[in-house]
Amino acid sequence: MLCIIHHETDPYFNLAAEEYVLKNFERDSFMLWRNEPAIIVGKHQNTLAEINQDYVKENMIKVVRRLSGGGAVFHDLGNLNFTFIASGENHQLVDFRKFTQPILEVLQKLKIEARFEGRNDLTIDGRKFSGNAEHVHKNRVLHHGTLLFSSQMADLSSALKVDPDKFQDKAVKSVRSRVTNISEHLKTPLSVLEFRDLVLKHVMESTPGAELYSFTQDDIAAISRLRDEKYITWEWNFGYSPKYNFRKTVKTNGGKLEVTLEVVNGTIEKARFFGDYFNKLDPVDIEQALTGTLHNETAIRERLKDFEIPDYFLKINSEELITSLF
Known part of the structure; x- marks a missing residue:
């Protein structure tokens, strides 16, 4: 498995990087990354119905559609994102428990009682700190999840607060949950980057053949093209919305x-x-x-x-x- 940490915080680039690795790498891959303030909407959602347009505009929050389904989520630099990309038989690809298990193991090492609940969430004391989604491409699956570590909860709430009466459609609707930051439950304080390093260390130690990988200049050029041609465009982020x-x-x-x-x-x-x-x-x-x-x-x-x-x-x-x- 290739373990990739990239320090880019541009959400357009980071979502493009996921698609690039999914479709161009043959080996299984794992990535850790963070975004500057952004709302990431599910592939099948009506973007305008998921965001507080005035708040997003005032605070210059980027809005990006991802490849996977599910609901809209707020990212900032206090949120750590993880991505697993793996190959396999079609009927074995979608497995939320498998790909979230390493995260639960890291938290267990930190003496935090976290658990997998519902369809795709990780919780602490019944409050959600991680939402997960998956996308299948041929014989490859992309699994990614959020890890609220020290996110600004007021921004999260305000950015996703929408008048439900404005829109009538058949698009997938986000389900709001009570949320919490991992940092609130730590016995010993850690920064988000120290937590990132613990996750990386655990995945590398628990995965046979794991090795670090950095994007090459060719990788970066290809990801940047995909970013500019798709992920930054209004047509993808808003125009793709259902009727x-x-x-x-x-x-x-x-x-x-x-x-x-x-x-x-x-x-x-x-x-x-x-x-x-x-x-x-x-x-x-x-x-x-x-x-x-x-x-x-x-x-x-x-x-x-x-x-x-x-x-x-x-x-x-x-x-x-x-x-x-x-």
Whole structure:
């Protein structure tokens, strides 16, 4: 097994690195990595329905879709991520207990009573510190998990706090759990990097043939290309979302404004405005302009830049209108 530690904290690069190793390496691999603040959404989720858009924008939190299913998770530098990539027979590939067992063994050495619970979680005293997901590609499986070590819980809660009434879709929904940091349960203080080194040491000592591996310049170049061509793009992170209906009501100086959108593959197929506002011109012009536009703030601003919004919604400005669309 190749044991890879890379010090890159760019979430776009790190998610691309997983796919690169999965599809280009023949040997089993293990990776430990951290991300700067980011929300990582499951492959089958509606991204906008999983994030607090205003909080994410204000705090410049990156949003990235991963290859595996499951729910959205918040990463920061107090969160350690682990990845196992292994080959095998198809019916033996998906095994959450197998790939989380080394983590439980490390915690047992630290005198922490942790356990595997439910479908894919690790807990301490009933509170979750690790969520896990898997993705199968041909005869290879990618298993990855979070390890909340010293994460900022307030940021985690705020970044993932979404109004459940905004979206109606068939996408996979995240299930929020009571969470805890590993550091809160340590008998002797450790830093997240010291904890990382303990995990690496245990995996190397318990896995026959394990050896350290560093990405070559060719590896880094290929991962960077995948990052730029896929993982950083709006099309992958937002446009890949399943079909959904969006609905939001805002109170403005011009009255109540309610917006409904039908969105397919990230593109608005139908927009409607309702409310007790007044108008000089018919808002149907705005509805028609939004049809065919990406449900993306930059694209919508560009499409509406030539409209005098207060003519269509008296005492409502363009910023209030755009806010109503997310």
